[in-house]
Amino acid sequence: MLLDMAADAFGERTAVVCGGRSLTYAEVRQKAQRAAVKLRESGVEYLALLDVNGPVLPVAIFAAGYAGIPYVPLNYRLTREEINALLERIAPALLVVGDEFRAQVDKRDELLMISSDEFVNAPAAAFEEEFVDPESVAVQLFTSGTTGKPKAALLRHENLVSYIVGTVEFGAAAEEDAVLVTVPPYHIAGISAVLSSTYACRRMVQLENFEATAWLKAAQDEMVTNAFVVPTMLGRIIESMENSRETVELPRLKALAYGGGKMPRATIERAMQLMPQVDFTNAYGLTETSSTVAVLTPDDHRLAMASDDEAVRKRIASVGKATGAVEIEIRDEQGQTVAAQQPGMIFVRGGQVSGEYKEQGSTLSEDGWFCTKDLGYLDDDGYLFLEGREDDVIVRGGENISPGEIEDVMISHPAVADVACVAIADEQWGEAVAAAVVLQPGASASVEELQALVRERLRSSRVPQRIEFRDELPYNELGKVLRRVIRQDFASLVEAA
Structure with a gap:
């Protein structure tokens, strides 16, 4: 649905750019539908991806959606043994694999392999629309646990669509807008970047791997307006800007979101000083919640930086308030909701929240609450502060x-x-x-x-x-x-x- 809306309304608009290759939204739909025909004919039950960022990413995500099977991106940084252990858990599957990772995969029954280029350029085929149940699994993400064996988190179509339509306005991006995507495809942020950019009809500029100078060059050359980074990336970007012999200017960059880990207060303060024209957003979310559930907005950042009140200034280290699509509560060890400023376990509820695992089933309470296993507290105004992870990851x-x-x-x-x-x-x-x-x-x-x-x-x-x-x-x-x-x-x- 998300891709159909984008292709119907802005089909000629560039959807993705990577290493000199580009596809329009109409081309992404055409290629995804052709690939979906191949998936149906193969009879597989999963579509797996083992590759870096590139045009294959949106094609694979939407091809799996059209075919009505789960999309399973794999962490290409895992060892050979770990990769093959995960592949055993999703047979029968079709694995789309980048050339540099093919040697990592053992041949086995019920595993079909195809190169990323071949998958993206599947031959023309007659595609017929078929009903896809909104309650069926759209994405399966393997996430590490304290036991060492990755859990298979399940996100259903209704979870992902609830997140996108609740946080993104359709067609909101101007034609010249571009988002720089450097998070890996096996991360929930990489998936949400594709879905949210598609719904906003924004051009995605993808880097295969993150490197600070390459990030800055891409932001300049592609006239990037939006970006998402993890705290480590932002720290390296700042260092590169400060150590550059030439002045680094990002005149088009207007919005930079960050998340995925604790942001050092000194880092975000330096970033805001170096890029005063940029709107910074801290986004907190989990795989099991289809991405973001709390946001520290650009206005929150500016108010915190300008305030002499330590309670307000302290919010620069928070992850902001719950989005309008979810509720957040803090509970003690007995499961009772605690007052503001009191630490405890973070619970989340909303349509985008899955809280479901393949082997374990749903972990939601009867009234829909999900225990994140993150510890934190809410201040008097509802700002969420993280204090660590209960599960020791x-x-x-x-x-x-x-x-x-x-x-x-x-x-x-x-x-x-x-x-x-x-x-x-x-x-x-x-x-x-x-x-x-x-x-x-x-x-x-x-x-x-x-x-x-x-x-x-x-x-x-x-x-x-x-x-x-x-x-x-x-x-x-x-x-x-x-x-x-x-x-x-x-x-x-x-x-x-």
Whole structure:
């Protein structure tokens, strides 16, 4: 529906630009419908994507929608073993894969593979519109959990459409407007960028991978008006602007949204000083809520920066107020709603909220509330402040990292008897990995040796920034490691330093 409306009203308007390639909205629809015919003929039950940003992204999203099967973008930064484990869970599927990632995929029954270029350029075929149930699954996103095994979060058509029509005005973008998309396609922000831009009929300028100078060049060359970044990206953009020998000007940039992690107060303040013409928006959301549920608006940013009242100025570190499409409550451990300024668990309710997993089913309460497992509080005026995550997932630069997967690697070292990984504050990434390690009696291992092991088996983002050796780890009476205590120990070490 979203693409049909855009193609009917603004078919000749450019929809996506990436690396010299471009498609209009009419072309995206044509290619998506041709690809949908291929999907129907293949008899698969899922359409998976393993590739970086590009024109294939909107074509794949809408092709799956036309075919009435779930779209499943995969994290191309995972290891070969992790990628193939996820593919096993979605058979039978058609995998659209970029050339650089094909070698990562094992051949298997019930898995058809096609290159991204071949998928985008599927041959002409007669497409017939078929009814797609609004309650059917539109997107399946694998999201990391504390156990290390990714959960399959389900978003239904009605969830996504509720979010888009509740937050975006159809055709609101001017013909010259352009949004710079750098978030990866396997992130909910990447999916919502395609859907919201399509409904607004805005040109999407895609970068395959983020790099600050390339981001600035694209923003200048493509006359970008809108963008979304995670805090780490914004920090690097600011550094690049400040270190450039030439003055960096972004005369057309008028709106920049950020989210996916905690934004350091100093970073957003520097950004607002460097780009006074830009409207900054902080967007807080989750995969299970179809993206944004709370927003700190541009006016909120300006009021906070200009105020002498610390209560108002403090809001620059908040994620704003609930959007008009959802309700937000803070509850204590007994499930009771708490008063303003009191911390607790964040609950969300609204049409866009799915809260559903393939294996687990719906986690919504009988009256529709979803527990985000994020901790925070509301101030007296309804501004939401985040205080961490109950489920212990480490959020590094907008990427969720499971402590379990790192612990499994470290415990494989013959000298390691026990290990627990937790999040520590990091100015650049928001959070980083720290590890408390207990060695086998009489054994030895260096910090560098353990870091090298994780780097070899996983990747650099998983490498503990800090490792401390302990005689034992704290456990409760049920045998569960007390990560909260470990986090406090690391925080104390930082303060002492």
